[in-house]
Each structure stands twice: as structure tokens, then as C-alpha cells.
Amino acid sequence: MIEFLTAWLGSLPGFMTPLLLASLGLLFCERAxxxxxxxxxxxxxxxxxxxxxxxxxxxxxxxxxxxALAGLxxxxxxxxAVIVFRAxxxxxxxxxxxxxxxxxxxxxxxxxxxxxxxxxxxxxxEWLTDLPIIGRLLFEQDWMVILSLLLAIVAxxxxxxxxxxxxxxxxxxxxxxxxxxxxxxQLYQFGALMIGALLIGLAGAYLSVAGSQIxxxxxxxxxxxxxxxxxxxAQWMPVRAIFGAVLFGGAEALIPRLQAQGLEVPVYFLSxxxxxxxxxxxxxxxxxxxxxxxxPGFLGRAYTRQDR
Amino acid sequence: xxxxxxxxxxxxxxxxxxVIVYVIALMVATALSLGVMIAAGVxxxxxxxxxxxxxxxxxxxxxRTVTMATPMILAALAAALCLRLKFWNIGIEGQLIMxxxxxxxxxxxxxxxxxxxxxxxxxxxxxxxxxxxxxAILKLRFGVSEVIVTLLLSNVAFLFLQHLLFGPFGxxxxxxxTSPVFDETEKLARFGYGDTNTGLIIALVAVAAIALVTxxxxxxxxxxxxGDNVRAAEALGFNTGRIMLISILAxxxxxxxxxxxxxxxTEHRLTQVVGxxxxxxxxxxxxxxxxxxxxxxIVSFFIAGLSVASASLKVFYGVSEGIVLIIQGIILMTLxxxxxxxxxxxxxxxxxxx
Numbered sequence: 001m002i003e004f005l006t007a008w009l010g011s012l013p014g015f016m017t018p019l020l021l022a023s024l025g026l027l028f029c030e031r032a033x034x035x036x037x038x039x040x041x042x043x044x045x046x047x048x049x050x051x052x053x054x055x056x057x058x059x060x061x062x063x064x065x066x067x068a069l070a071g072l073x074x075x076x077x078x079x080x081a082v083i084v085f086r087a088x089x090x091x092x093x094x095x096x097x098x099x100x101x102x103x104x105x106x107x108x109x110x111x112x113x114x115x116x117x118x119x120x121x122x123x124x125x126e127w128l129t130d131l132p133i134i135g136r137l138l139f140e141q142d143w144m145v146i147l148s149l150l151l152a153i154v155a156x157x158x159x160x161x162x163x164x165x166x167x168x169x170x171x172x173x174x175x176x177x178x179x180x181x182x183x184x185x186q187l188y189q190f191g192a193l194m195i196g197a198l199l200i201g202l203a204g205a206y207l208s209v210a211g212s213q214i215x216x217x218x219x220x221x222x223x224x225x226x227x228x229x230x231x232x233x234a235q236w237m238p239v240r241a242i243f244g245a246v247l248f249g250g251a252e253a254l255i256p257r258l259q260a261q262g263l264e265v266p267v268y269f270l271s272x273x274x275x276x277x278x279x280x281x282x283x284x285x286x287x288x289x290x291x292x293x294x295x296p297g298f299l300g301r302a303y304t305r306q307d308r
Numbered sequence: 309x310x311x312x313x314x315x316x317x318x319x320x321x322x323x324x325x326x327v328i329v330y331v332i333a334l335m336v337a338t339a340l341s342l343g344v345m346i347a348a349g350v351x352x353x354x355x356x357x358x359x360x361x362x363x364x365x366x367x368x369x370x371x372r373t374v375t376m377a378t379p380m381i382l383a384a385l386a387a388a389l390c391l392r393l394k395f396w397n398i399g400i401e402g403q404l405i406m407x408x409x410x411x412x413x414x415x416x417x418x419x420x421x422x423x424x425x426x427x428x429x430x431x432x433x434x435x436x437x438x439x440x441x442x443x444a445i446l447k448l449r450f451g452v453s454e455v456i457v458t459l460l461l462s463n464v465a466f467l468f469l470q471h472l473l474f475g476p477f478g479x480x481x482x483x484x485x486t487s488p489v490f491d492e493t494e495k496l497a498r499f500g501y502g503d504t505n506t507g508l509i510i511a512l513v514a515v516a517a518i519a520l521v522t523x524x525x526x527x528x529x530x531x532x533x534x535g536d537n538v539r540a541a542e543a544l545g546f547n548t549g550r551i552m553l554i555s556i557l558a559x560x561x562x563x564x565x566x567x568x569x570x571x572x573x574t575e576h577r578l579t580q581v582v583g584x585x586x587x588x589x590x591x592x593x594x595x596x597x598x599x600x601x602x603x604x605x606i607v608s609f610f611i612a613g614l615s616v617a618s619a620s621l622k623v624f625y626g627v628s629e630g631i632v633l634i635i636q637g638i639i640l641m642t643l644x645x646x647x648x649x650x651x652x653x654x655x656x657x658x659x660x661x662x
Contacts, residue, residue, distance in 0.1 A: 037455065041637075077641055086315070086652065087644040090396055090455065091595065095644065098588055098637030105630025106348060222463050229456045268471035275460040279446075282457065286450045304315040304652065 002132050008250075008257045010136025013145040014211055016249030018043075018203040020148045022227035023234065023241045024155050025199030030231060031159060032192035033172035035300040037093025038078055039200055040224030041100020046071040046204030048108035051215030054208075055111050060119035063209045064144065064202060071201015072194060074100050079193045083186050086302035097224075104217075111215050119144060119210035142210050144202075151199070155238040168192055172296030175303040185303055203227070222275060229278045233285050235294035251277050312657045321650045333646035340642065341635040348627045358621055363613040371502020375574055377612035378504075379404070381511040381605050382566035383590035385518055386436070388599040389559035391591070392522075392535045393552050395447065397440065399458030400563045400590045402465035404583040406439040407432035407564025408571045409469060412477060412487050412578040415494040415571075424493050429510070429568045436564020437557045439465060444556040448549055462587065470580065477578060487578035496573040507573035512605060514562060519601035531555050563590070588636045589615070595643055 022039055029036040050067030054060060078096040081087040124139035131139070159165035168188050170178040175185050207223070208215045226248060234240035252274050259270065346352055363369045383400050390397035397403075411432040414420060420427030443461060446452040472478075473485040481488070496505040522528035534541040534548040541548050563586075570582050593611050597603035614635065621627040 081641055081645040085645045085648040087641075087647060091591070091640055091644045094398065094588075094591065095637040095641035098633045098640065100637075102630040102633025102635075102637060106628035106634065107630075109628050109630075222460060225456055225459050229453075229460075232453070266471055266475070268467040268474075272464045272467050275463050278460055279452075279457050282452045283446060283450060286452050304317060306314070306316045 004257060004261065006133050006136055007260075008253055009133060010140055011253045011257070012137065012246070012250050013141050014249075015252045016245045017145050017148045018206045018211065018223060019227055019230060019249050020152060020241060020245035021203035021206060022200050022224060023230040023245060024148075024151055024238060025196040025201075025203065026227055026231045027155065027159075027196075027234070027236060027238055027241060028168075028192045028199070029196040030296055030299055031172045031236060032168050032189045033175060033296055033298040033301070033303070034082060034189055034193060035089045035093065036075075036078070036096075036193070036196060036200075037090060037228070038075065038096025038100060038224075039227055040220055040222070041097035041104075042071045042074055042197065042200045043100075043204030043207065043220045043224050044104040045074045045100040046201040047208040047219060048104035048111065048215055050205035050209040051114075051116065052108065052111045054116045054118055054213075055114055060117075060209050064119070064205045067205020067209065068198045068201035071204060072197045074103065075193065075197035075200075079190065079197070082302075083189050083193070086304065088302070089300050108215055108217070113214065113216055115214045118208070118213035119206075144206055144210055149242065152238045152242050159238065164188075169296070171303075172298055175298055176305075179303075179305060200224075226274060226278050229282050232295075233281050235285075235289075236296065237294070248274065248278070248281075314655050314657065315652045316655065318651060318653050326650050329646055329649045333642050336646070337639045337642040340638045344631060344634055344638065345621070345627070348631050350621055350625050350627060354625070358624075359613070359617045362620060363616045368502060369616065371504055372616045373609065373613045374501075374508065375503040375505075376615050377605070377608045378507045378511050378573065379566040379570050379586065380589050380593060380608040380612050380615075382514060382562045382569065383586045384593035384597065384604045384608055385514055385601065386559040386563035386566070387590035387594035388597065388601065388604065389518065389555050389562065390440075391594055392531060392599045393555050394535060395444070395552065395556050395559075396455045397443075397458050397556070397559055397563075398455060398587055398591065399440070399443065399460075399462040399465075400566075400587040401583040401585075402458070402462030403436035403439045403560045403563035404567040404570075404586050405462075405465040405469050406435035407567030408435075408578055408582045409465075409472060409477075409567075410435035410564070411568040411571050415490045416477065416487060425496065425572065428494060428572055429565060432568025432571075433561040433565045436567065437561040439564070440556055440560025444553055444560075448552060469578075469582070473578065473580060479577070485580050489577045490572070494572060495576050496569070503574050505573040507569035510565070510569060514565065515601050515605055518558075518562075522601055527551070527554075585615075585632065585636075588633065588640075592636050592640055595640060 022043060026036060026039060046067040049070035050063040053063040053066045075096065077099065078092055081092045082089055119142045121140045121142050128139040129135050159169060167178060167183045171183060171185050171188050179185050204220065207219060212219060230241060230244045230248060234244045255270050255273065342355060345355065363373050383404065386400050386403065387397060411428040414428045414431045439461060443454045443457040446457055447454040473487065477487045479486055479488040496507050498505045522532065530541065530546045531551050534546060534551050538548050566586065567582060571578055575582065589611060593604060593607045597607045615632060618629065618632045622629055
């Protein structure tokens with residue numbers, strides 16, 4: 001049992017980190033009133049870019065950075081369509097999913113199924129890593145795990161303790177009022193989407209560079225969509241997103257552990273659990289709050305000055 | 309930023325303006341798509357041959373295109389029925405898979421005796437409707453976002469499909485994950501022109517029926533009204549919840565039927581790739597057809613041509629299948645971006661406002 005717990009807790013942060021990074025990225029977009037459905041595609045594109053960079057012989061740091069930048073690059077058509085041309089956000093986001101998935105498939109074909117040496121855990125003295133239960137959880141993790149947790153705290157500070165954060169939230173809540181107060185709505189939305197795309201890109205790059213250390217098609221496997229649900233579950237609060245990511249990541253981390261234990265459940269049913277759990281969590285959160293007060297009031301709508 | 313630029317929402321847009329914007333958007337999307345294909349390694353000189361001659365003008369190619377268009381018509385109806393009511397059904401693949409699974413179950417377990425085929429098709433429609441029922445109820449009753457739920461249920465359906473193909477439905481005579489081939493009485497009749505089959509008639513009848521309901525019957529009027537303005541429809545006493553539920557279930561049934569038509573008409577067995585890319589296909593066709601049922605067969609024909617062409621580009625020029633997804637994304641992105649020109653009027657003030 002202790003062995004099982006040690007292994008499960010040790011693998012949990014690896015599953016938590018991409019979910020947390022992606023939902024932090026989404027949180028910025030949604031707090032500024034933009035629903036970015038493109039996550040799944042952006043993550044795939046970044047995962048592919050990170051893998052190609054690593055395969056080309058660059059270090060994992062460079063692979064993570066380029067992956068994040070790739071997330072930014074692939075999001076540009078969406079950003080322009082939504083902010084400049086006020087395109088409806090749901091279909092524009094779906095288009096971004098298609099572009100991201102398609103481009104990662106087409107450009108990553110030669111890099112597929114080739115393992116590489118990616119991001120490694122921070123080396124700690126062996127006696128620390130060997131501690132029961134908490135050893136691997138605390139002392140066998142890479143620096144991205146720590147960075148993602150720090151980013152959640154920085155995001156909280158940025159959104160709730162700075163003037164820019166206040167303006168950003170005001171735009172998501174009521175752009176007309178923010179506009180009247182002299183806030184440049186489009187500029188802030190642009191900034192939020194850029195930060196969001198970088199974080200989502202980082203999440204995607206983490207999947208290949210730190211997680212599987214290989215690029216395969218379809219490896220994002222719905223994590224982008226789960227992150228979208230996670231933001232709702234976290235009620236648009238960065239610190240709550242940590243709990244959500246731990247919960248969802250923990251459930252995901254259970255699957256390979258249970259398989260290793262020889263659990264007698266058909267493999268495909270086991271793989272369904274993260275999706276079903278996500279739907280269950282969405283239902284639970286909507287049951288527990290009758291009206292979703294935390295949701296940014298103007299989420300998903302296009303703002304023009306004339307509308308106010 | 310641009311203080312001097314103001315956007316005004318257009319009160320209404322002339323038909324001529326809509327048509328011009330639509331045509332320009334299509335031309336831009338086509339140009340971008342051709343650029344992507346050339347960048348992916350298709351020789352410029354071969355584009356016309358591959359994209360036009362081989363898929364629309366050659367006999368075998370045309371047959372393949374029509375065969376491919378058949379389930380696409382139904383998937384697009386599924387998208388249009390839901391989109392009209394602003395229910396973003398992005399789980400068409402899942403509903404299609406469940407339809408295909410139920411149709412296959414009827415065939416494999418020999419249910420329905422002499423009425424085997426009708427029972428298969430009815431089962432497929434039922435499967436699709438059931439699979440969309442959960443997200444519909446979650447949305448209408450509990451306000452849970454249908455976007456995430458439909459998509460995640462699609463993944464669940466795909467895993468269930470794999471479970472069946474590697475397990476109870478698997479054909480034990482070979483190692484590929486497919487079901488056994490259906491009996492002759494479980495196949496839709498073919499026209500003797502490639503793989504084209506009576507599924508096409510089913511799809512066209514569905515188009516006609518939905519067009520009739522949408523444009524000629526009270527329910528269709530109410531549905532269009534509720535889609536445009538829920539509050540106004542409710543204020544006038546329409547039961548919008550019921551209207552939405554019926555439309556969404558009908559949409560799911562169409563997606564399921566698409567699955568039934570694929571297994572009974574084209575593949576004659578259940579495979580892993582049933583429903584591949586059908587969510588995007590359906591949504592893009594519905595968007596291009598502007599949710600008008602009668603436009604759907606025409607648009608489906610062209611999008612099917614694109615899919616058929618990409619299959620041969622893959623074989624002859626080694627072009628990745630991801631190209632189809634990119635092009636679908638480009639078409640959708642271009643379309644929604646150009647919507648700007650019909651929704652807003654741009655005015656530029658002479659001077660900076662003080």
C-alpha cells in the first residue's frame with residue numbers, strides 16, 4: 001500500500017502541471033471575457049514543437065520555451081479574428097483547434113514516435129527521494145512543477161492585487177464600464193490572450209518535453225477540454241485551479257497505477273474515467289451554485305462601443 | 309488603440325452585401341488552402357487535376373465523392389439543427405459512433421428478422437439521439453456547458469468503440485480491429501456506380517423533411533425564432549426548452565443515422581475510423597450552408613471532394629492527413645472573420661475625440 005501511494009503521489013505532479021498551466025492560461029483569457037476553445041489544438045502544436053526542438057539536440061529549457069512561443073504563434077489568427085474582427089468566439093476557437101491539431105500532425109510527422117531525453121527531475125540526495133510516501137512526491141519532480149505552482153500564485157497576485165489585473169477583470173465583467181473609465185479594452189484583451197497562449201503553449205510543451213519525452217499524434221488526448229472544464233470548476237480563481245489540477249491530475253495518475261496493480265477493469269473503460277469525472281465535476285459545480293456568479297459577465301461575447 | 313475608428317452594428321444587411329462578402333470569404337479561404345497544399349509539397353501543376361478533375365469529373369472519383377458526401381449531409385444536418393438553437397454540438401463524432409455501434413449490434417445479433425435494415429437504421433438514429441440526450445439535459449436543466457460535455461462524450465464513445473472492436477464485436481478471423489462483415493440482407497442496396505448506395509436517398513429525404521419542418525411548419529418557425537431570440541420567444545409563450553430538446557435530439561439522431569449509413573452502406577462492417585473528422589465536417593458544412601437544410605447537400609458535395617482529394621494526395625505526394633484539418637480550420641476561421649463585414653459598419657472619425 002505504501003509503495004502504491006509513493007508511486008501514485010510521485011507521478012501526480014507530472015499529470016497536474018500541464019492541466020494547471022493550461023487552465024491558468026485559459027483563466028487569463030476568460031477573465032478578459034474571451035472564451036478560447038482552441039486549447040486542445042494549441043497544446044498539440046506546442047507539444048509537437050517542443051519535441052522537434054528537443055530532437056534537434058537543444059536542451060529541455062529551449063524546448064519548453066520554443067513550445068510556449070509556438071503556442072503564441074499558432075494562436076495569432078484566433079487573436080486577430082476575435083479581437084480585431086469581433087468574430088464569434090466559439091467557432092473561431094474550434095477553427096483554432098483544427099488548425100493546431102492539423103498543423104501538429106502535418107509538421108510533426110517526421111518527429112513522431114522518436115523518443116528523446118527531455119526535462120529531468122531536479123536531483124536531490126538519494127535518501128530524500130527514497131523517503132516513503134512523500135519522497136518521490138517532493139524530491140523527484142522537475143522545475144516546471146514548481147514554476148507552475150508559482151505561476152498560479154503570481155497570477156492571483158496579478159489579477160487581484162494590481163491595477164492591470166483589476167482592469168482585466170473589469171473588461172471581462174463589463175467592458176462598457178471599463179471602456180468608459182478609460183481602459184483600452186482591445187489592448188488588455190490582446191495582452192491577456194498573449195499571456196494565455198504562452199501558458200497554454202507551456203502546458204503543451206510540458207506534455208512532450210517532460211511528460212512522455214516523445215511526440216505522438218493525439219497525445220493531448222482531451223486535456224485541453226478538461227482544462228476548459230477545470231476553469232469552471234475553479235470558479236475562475238488561480239489558487240482553486242491548483243486544487244482542481246491536483247484532483248484531475250490525481251485521477252489521471254491513478255489509471256496507470258491501477259493497471260500496474262492488475263485491476264480487472266477493461267482498459268478502455270479505465271481510460272474513460274477522466275472524461276466522465278470531468279462531466280461529473282461540471283454537474284456538481286452547477287448544482288452547488290445556483291447561478292454561476294464567478295463567471296465573467298461578458299464571457300464569450302464581442303464588445304463594441306455602440307452596444308453600451 | 310484606434311480611438312478614431314468606431315464600429316456600429318448593422319441594423320440589417322442587404323442580401324447583395326451578404327453574397328459578396330460570402331464569395332470573397334470563400335475565395336480567400338480557397339487561396340489560403342491552396343497555399344497550404346503547395347507548402348505541404350503538392351506540385352502547383354497537379355492541383356487542378358487532383359482537386360477538380362479527379363474528384364468531380366472522373367467517373368470513379370465522382371462516385372467516391374458522392375459516397376463520401378452521403379454521411380456528411382447527415383452530419384451537417386446534425387450540426388445545423390443544433391447550431392440553429394445555439395447549442396454547440398461538437399460531439400457529432402461520438403453520436404455517429406454510437407449510431408454505428410447500435411446498427412452493428414442489430415446486425416451482429418440478428419435482431420429484427422425480415423425488417424433487419426430498417427431496424428438497423430432506426431437503432432442508429434436512436435443511438436445518436438441517446439448520446440446527445442445527456443449533454444442536452446445537462447445544458448437545459450443544469451446549465452452545464454454543452455461544448456465541453458459533447459466533446460468529452462465523443463472521446464468516451466471512441467473508447468467504447470475500441471473496446472467493442474478489440475473485444476465482443478471483433479472479427480476473430482483476422483487481427484485488424486473491425487467487426488465481421490455484415491450479411492447481404494444487412495447492406496444498403498448499391499446503385500452499381502462505385503460505392504454509392506441508397507444511403508444517399510435516406511440523406512436527401514432527411515434534408516427534405518428537415519427543410520419542410522424548418523420552413524413550412526409551426527415547429528420550425530418556433531425553432532428559428534427561439535434560436536434568434538430565446539427571451540422574445542419565451543415571452544410570446546413558446547416552450548423554448550421543449551423546442552430545444554426536440555431539435556437537439558433530432559440532430560443527434562441525424563448524426564447517429566450517418567453512422568448507420570456508413571456501416572450499412574459503405575463499409576459493411578464497423579471500423580475504428582467510422583466518424584473520423586465528422587464533427588468538423590458537419591460544423592463547417594453547416595456554417596458554409598448557413599444552417600439552411602437545402603444548401604447542405606451542395607456544400608457537402610464540395611467538402612466531400614476535398615476529403616477524397618486529400619486521400620489521394622496522401623497516396624501520391626505523401627501529404628499528411630493533417631492538411632485536411634488545417635484547411636477545415638482555415639475555412640471556418642475565414643468565414644467567421646469575414647462575418648465582420650456583414651455585422652459591423654466601420655466609421656472613421658475625422659478628428660480624435662476630445
